[in-house]
Amino acid sequence: MTDASLVVTDLRVEFSGFVAVGGVSFDAHPGEVRFLIGPNGAGKTTCIDAITGLTKGTGSARLGDTELLGRPVHKIVRLGVGRTFQTASVFDELTVLQNLDIAAGLHRSSVSLLRARRGVDRSIEQALEETGLAGEPATPAGILSHGQKQWLEIAMLLVQDAKVLLLDEPVAGMSHDERTATGELLQRIAARRIVLVVEHDMDFMRRFATRVTVLHQGRVLSQGTVAEVQADPQVQEVYLGTAGAATTAAMAVVLERED
Amino acid sequence: MTKKPWISLGGIGVFAVLLLAVAPLVLTDHWLNNLGKYCCWAIAAVGIGLAWGRGGMLVMGQGVFFALGAYAMAMHLTLETAGDRVPGFMVLYDPLAPLPMFWEPFRSAGFTLAAIVGLPVVVAGALGYALFKRRVKGAYFAILTQALAVALAVLISSTIRETGGDTGLSDFKYFFGFVLNDPANRLMVYLIAAALLIVCLLAVWQFYRSRFGELLVATRDAEERVRFLGYDPANVKLVAFVVSALMASIGGAMFVPIVGIITPAEIGAAASILMIAGVALGGRASLFGPALGAIAVGWGQSSLGSTWPDGWPYILGLLFIVVILFLPNGLSSLPARFAAARRKPDVPPTPVIAAAELEEVRS
Numbered sequence: 001m002t003d004a005s006l007v008v009t010d011l012r013v014e015f016s017g018f019v020a021v022g023g024v025s026f027d028a029h030p031g032e033v034r035f036l037i038g039p040n041g042a043g044k045t046t047c048i049d050a051i052t053g054l055t056k057g058t059g060s061a062r063l064g065d066t067e068l069l070g071r072p073v074h075k076i077v078r079l080g081v082g083r084t085f086q087t088a089s090v091f092d093e094l095t096v097l098q099n100l101d102i103a104a105g106l107h108r109s110s111v112s113l114l115r116a117r118r119g120v121d122r123s124i125e126q127a128l129e130e131t132g133l134a135g136e137p138a139t140p141a142g143i144l145s146h147g148q149k150q151w152l153e154i155a156m157l158l159v160q161d162a163k164v165l166l167l168d169e170p171v172a173g174m175s176h177d178e179r180t181a182t183g184e185l186l187q188r189i190a191a192r193r194i195v196l197v198v199e200h201d202m203d204f205m206r207r208f209a210t211r212v213t214v215l216h217q218g219r220v221l222s223q224g225t226v227a228e229v230q231a232d233p234q235v236q237e238v239y240l241g242t243a244g245a246a247t248t249a250a251m252a253v254v255l256e257r258e259d
Numbered sequence: 260m261t262k263k264p265w266i267s268l269g270g271i272g273v274f275a276v277l278l279l280a281v282a283p284l285v286l287t288d289h290w291l292n293n294l295g296k297y298c299c300w301a302i303a304a305v306g307i308g309l310a311w312g313r314g315g316m317l318v319m320g321q322g323v324f325f326a327l328g329a330y331a332m333a334m335h336l337t338l339e340t341a342g343d344r345v346p347g348f349m350v351l352y353d354p355l356a357p358l359p360m361f362w363e364p365f366r367s368a369g370f371t372l373a374a375i376v377g378l379p380v381v382v383a384g385a386l387g388y389a390l391f392k393r394r395v396k397g398a399y400f401a402i403l404t405q406a407l408a409v410a411l412a413v414l415i416s417s418t419i420r421e422t423g424g425d426t427g428l429s430d431f432k433y434f435f436g437f438v439l440n441d442p443a444n445r446l447m448v449y450l451i452a453a454a455l456l457i458v459c460l461l462a463v464w465q466f467y468r469s470r471f472g473e474l475l476v477a478t479r480d481a482e483e484r485v486r487f488l489g490y491d492p493a494n495v496k497l498v499a500f501v502v503s504a505l506m507a508s509i510g511g512a513m514f515v516p517i518v519g520i521i522t523p524a525e526i527g528a529a530a531s532i533l534m535i536a537g538v539a540l541g542g543r544a545s546l547f548g549p550a551l552g553a554i555a556v557g558w559g560q561s562s563l564g565s566t567w568p569d570g571w572p573y574i575l576g577l578l579f580i581v582v583i584l585f586l587p588n589g590l591s592s593l594p595a596r597f598a599a600a601r602r603k604p605d606v607p608p609t610p611v612i613a614a615a616e617l618e619e620v621r622s
Binding site for chain 2: 052072073074077078082083085089090091092093094098101102103105106108112113114115116117156160
């Protein structure tokens with residue numbers, strides 16, 4: 001697909017004086033499942049908001065040679081940056097197929113919008129297969145299970161041919177099996193695209209992350225592989241409260257209990 | 260939604276036969292003329308159904324666009340009636356008054372027809388662009404459009420020398436060369452209005468089954484989400500708004516030869532709300548609801564409104580409240596409700612229109 005990487009440099013977001021993100025830098029490449037973790041209020045979602053143009057940020061977020069910051073939301077999407085939300089936000093009244101068809105529509109001409117849909121695009125069929133929704137094209141999205149809605153969102157990103165998938169807590173509220181299925185799906189997708197996951201679920205992170213960035217109070221606390229991050233005393237301090245009591249073993253226990 | 264497009268098309272066909280063939284045979288001239296008037300309101304209502312029902316834009320000032328079409332038509336018919344002279348009402352105040360500059364082009368039939376189509380497109384396009392790009396929506400949008408209708412009505416009232424003021428424009432004798440008093444010509448005017456209503460229904464039928472129709476519903480329900488699919492929702496809404504304005508203008512233009520008079524009262528706040536009332540009553544998101552609702556309200560207006568003028572506003576108001584409270588999707592949602600109630604007697608059907616406010620859940 002693409003060799004371009006997402007490179008975020010010194011990203012800052014302020015809300016009327018309050019620094020939500022204070023100079024965060026990280027990068028993500030195709031072929032890895034990149035995780036962004038941190039306690040509540042660490043600024044994970046705000047980072048994604050800034051990259052996708054939803055909130056104003058300063059600094060730099062580049063996809064390949066293209067600067068993303070400062071562009072309107074829909075233009076950033078057209079550059080190939082797609083995202084999901086914490087709360088699944090599919091169009092409840094439309095069917096799975098219609099949802100996907102709308103997502104696939106951004107590469108269509110405006111005139112073709114005035115015609116009715118005939119047949120199903122190849123890319124939509126593939127996305128249905130890939131996300132395990134092949135049996136549900138005519139189901140109204142509103143009556144899908146919570147997990148299926150999240151998969152539908154991922155499928156929508158696939159049909160819009162996003163180069164970068166920014167996923168905000170994709171497995172929240174999912175059963176264990178659904179989490180495993182989602183993780184495997186993300187690993188498959190990541191082979192050809194950039195996948196960046198914001199997550200609270202430490203077990204899910206440990207099983208599927210290639211590289212992790214830990215945020216704390218709007219700053220990067222630690223960065224590296226899962227093992228490296230877990231061994232970082234600073235990370236242990238944040239998650240345990242006191243540095244002295246922190247041991248790698250205790251950290252592991254706490255992380256185990258997180259979900 | 261668009262599950263059974265061909266059945267809907269058949270419905271339009273039946274509707275066309277009723278309006279174009281049956282009605283002229285069974286109705287008296289008086290009632291046929293009234294039905295023509297309802298058709299004009301129904302044309303505007305079909306547009307409101309598109310903008311409000313499918314697009315979620317509560318257009319409370321369609322009177323503005325109704326007025327653009329109506330006054331363009333009325334000015335042409337007034338000039339046609341006056342011939343080479345200046346229209347009568349103008350010389351009433353000043354015997355030597357010249358024809359105002361902006362009246363002059365309306366002598367041309369071609370310009371008038373172009374203005375009926377072009378004016379609402381330009382005005383709604385500019386207004387919609389400014390509003391939607393700034394993300395004005397909801398109640399603010401509704402109040403703004405309503406205020407424009409009031410402002411235009413006041414403007415026309417206060418420019419009596421140029422527009423006829425509160426007395427409006429009336430006493431048209433000719434309609435593009437046809438004598439309006441002739442019953443055959445009146446039938447022709449009715450048939451044009453009814454045919455235009457059918458054309459508008461066909462247009463929204465195609466809109467609703469097209470990808471644009473799906474996109475419009477998606478924009479209505481989750482505007483922010485649509486933005487994240489790479490569309491600018493402002494453009495989607497703009498198209499629906501402009502089309503609805505165009506339909507209101509066409510309805511206004513046909514209203515003039517059928518009713519024979521246009522005054523600020525026909526385009527102001529009350530008139531604009533009456534157009535909305537018909538749409539809400541019939542079912543704003545359905546294909547036929549707006550048109551049938553507008554015809555029903557129009558009929559109530561002329562029958563009950565004339566026999567019991569004091570009571571009619573209360574009946575209309577009560578009907579409006581009952582529909583909004585118990586049938587938010589209008590009378591056209593009744594069959595679906597009955598069907599749902601029969602299938603699952605214990606589960607109450609949920610209202611279809613429930614906007615997922617993405618802005619609120621985003622943290």
